[in-house]
Amino acid sequence: MDPRGVQHETSAAKMVRAAQYVRMSTEHQKYSTENQAEAIAAYAARRGFEIVRTYEDAGKSGLRMDGRAGLQKLIADVRSGSTDFNAILVYDVSRWGRFQDSDESAYYEFICREAGLAVHYCAEQFENDGSLSATVIKSMKRAMAGEYSRELSAKVFAGQCRLITLGYRQGGPAGYGLRRQLIDEHGAPKGLLERGEQKSLQTDRVVLTPGPPEEVEVVRRLYRLFVLQQRSEAEIAAQLNADGLRTDLGHPWTRATVHQVLTNEKYIGNNIYNRRSFKLKAKRVTNTPDMWVRKDGAFEGIVDADFFDAAQRIIQARSARFSDEELLARLSQLLESKGFLSGLIIDEGDEMPSTSVYRKRFGSLLRAYQLVGYSPSRDFRYIETNRALRAMHPDVVASVVEGLHAAGGHADVDENGLLKINAEFSASIIIARCLETPAGGLRWKLRLDQGLRPNLTIAVRMEPGNTEIRDYYLLPWIEYGADPSLRLAPDNGLLLDTFRFDNLEAFYDLARRTELAAA
Template identity: 60%
Template sequence: MVQSMSHSGGESERQAQKPAAEYVRMSTDHQKYSTANQAQAIREYAARHGFRIEKTYEDSGKSGLNLDDREALKQLIDDVQNGAADFSTILVYDISRWGRFQDADEGAYYEHLCKRAGISVRYCAEQFENDGSPVSTIVKGVKRAMAGEYSRELSVKVFAGQRRLIELGYRQGGPAGFGLRRQLIDQNGIAKAELVRGEHKSIQTDRIVLIPGPAQEIETIRFIYEAFVAQGKSEREIADGLNAKGVTTDLGRAWTRATVHQILINEKYIGNNVWNRCSCKLKGPRVYNPRERWIRRDQAFESIVDEETFRSAQTIIAERCKRYSNEELLDVLRGLLEQHGYLSGIIIDELEVGPSSSAYRTRFGSLLRAYELIGFSPERDYRYIEINRALRRMYPDFIAATVRGIGDIGGSVRQDTETDLLTVNGEFTASLCLVRSQETVAGSYRWKVRFDAGLRPDITVAIRMNQMNSAVLDYYLLPRFEMETDMAALAEDNGLALDAYRFDSLDMLFELAARSQLLEVSYGLGSMH
């Protein structure tokens, strides 16, 4: 809704103040975002900056994902475009209240419509001023993306809660499957009722566990394992036998090789609670996760098949897979070494087709032993020294290339000969640092970025080297006022808070330089009129 605001005070004081409108929005996410709290913060901001609020545009109980049901924001945009706005500034609590648009450009578009009409948008609770400067531009883009990622962050929290329930032995989602049933229990673990297919719990504190199903289905499960392990029958032969007897699956369908195979590999038949084998987050594609990402609780339920029989079935299945000889395994390593010049567990596991690093550990006792057999020695301490020497040799070339790139777009840059601090167009400063890759004991990689507290550049350009430290992996453009510590430890995946500043080239830095140059020219032209 749109509300007109009345103000008291002397006429002279009102004339000295600049007219503004406030936009407030609340969905159901958190009390601190109530419209009353937003309005209070906005009014305090207005008082500090000399604004008087003429109108309030309020969307209560509305999601920020799109514009569909947000009548107040629609009205605000209409007033701006139709010349009906009697204010020069729009005050919003923060970027997320303007919207959690899944496409960050949509939020920017609505702000652009206001700016084109001569009306600015100010975000009262943000740390930056929305003044169009290069640094604020990149931060605002990141903040828009982060606002749009609210659903992703919520998904992470939900995942953590589900993980905890799995580890406590409770079932999370999906049908029980053939031979099993879902049992509802209360918060004290007392059984309440057996849930039929499609039925869900109605009390939040209730939980669900798996229990053995009807005797006939249990007998079928045990028959499948007996036929496969003791009689040596294939999944196809077992499926044909069940179909000949008129036995159907839990969905009332005929058995296939695949449905029998799923019975043989699912740990729930030995009572293990396993979750997150595959995932589909935020309506994205279905992803099958590696085993180390599975969430599990062993012996959570009553088993139908004994563990020895189950393990025997897994051994038979594994033996059918292609087995590599020792020499074949070592040949794969030699090829990887020739291709990359260095070996690690990650390099091995990145092979789309081939043995995993665990295969080498199993066969040779350790990766280092396998390395020795092909004459490769990591020599990490010596590599550290050589890598640092190589990076120091490369650094002047990166500085020169950056200066040249800014010059190519018509910008000006001044380089401090002692510190290499770059001052771009006299408007913002940038410092470049080459960040080497370091492999942890667990086989993952880290990049440690140290911020120069003495120079305090507006932007630190962290140039990350690849895992081999032989070439550039990517670039992080890190604004000073977003970095609260003297060092940032980057991983391969850092989440949106940091990865939103990641780029594949220095083009974004050059665009910032070009933008600041255009602003400088426009200010100069404005002063001539």
């Protein structure tokens, strides 16, 4: 036998099986997962590790565990004892996470170490060997990783506030009767942005501008009906629907959508920001008016200021005339007639004050529910969740169209939301709500559209809580079209999970155009 062969076999036998974890956050593009994997591979070659498993979170923030399916799967595998490796390789401390509580980062590493799996930070200048110096440096690095996110959040917020006071729009759809106007750094118009489109140059800015004249007239008519004719929001919604009009999302008008138009200052040209906060992935909060950042007269208004002020006086007087006892009595009556309560039920109830009134008067809707003896059942949470997912659907469609264009493809979207891609095949997008079973399991129910019959259905599975996307299923009609309803678990076997993807790159590859050399 060749002695060199014996030496090679001996060397291979000493290789330690390892898993690598890589993460790329949206604000840290230079830390691509490929660059991390390359550095980890070099570290593994030097130290005698064989990488047998990869856990990846691409485009995921490190602030929280939520939404990081890769790290969640790694920790779950470690806890279950089903790992086939003896070490975990990570690029650096910040890739493990930028947790605001450094103890959380240490907790997940402790779980791995308790299972006999050492975590190696391949790009750090210290050995993660449990020594005093390594422990001190690692703790400092964890604190610095969290502090970086806090500082970045503060800087971004300050920059956004400055742009607001200069009159520029910061995110969100324009709304009915308005459009987003793209302007260059000198303020010269460059064109209108369609829904889902984003500016391509960092120096460009977005302002609001009046939309089509017919939409502007509908908004003004809505104010006249409310102020001059004293029509309620529900009556106005019924009139608009009877006239065949739809909202900017193509949906029928409701009491809530009419109320939103009546109370939003953008219709008189004011730019307002920070009404709600969701900083550092913490709990979403509604801020008091003294915390709002505003620029009055930032845009060309489409409603006369006097009309807007009159509408606010009517709305305030309508809610002010109710005492706390009367507000709770109306809420009790609504509970008795409907059997349950939700924000949607309240906002759509005839002669009911809006949810904002209850939040302002009692601090939160939950507190108001408690005062009338109602404990929200998880069985009814789907109403609010479905409302949020319906609002999310157009943004998902727009994001997919944008991704197709970036890949060199083309997509047209019809009035039903069906995508016609490169004039070659069709795709439909559905969003699957995550359900938790009484036993703590997760389930998703997919309803394939039998009317549209798309060639491909993109099923977007949501994470628990239904605020973040978990993964995607690309389901061909020829395979699953005959079954209009599918129930999915976290793992569904090879036949179905063959169509599961962490992102839509595989779908974009289907639409990517490739130049062929002439024969």
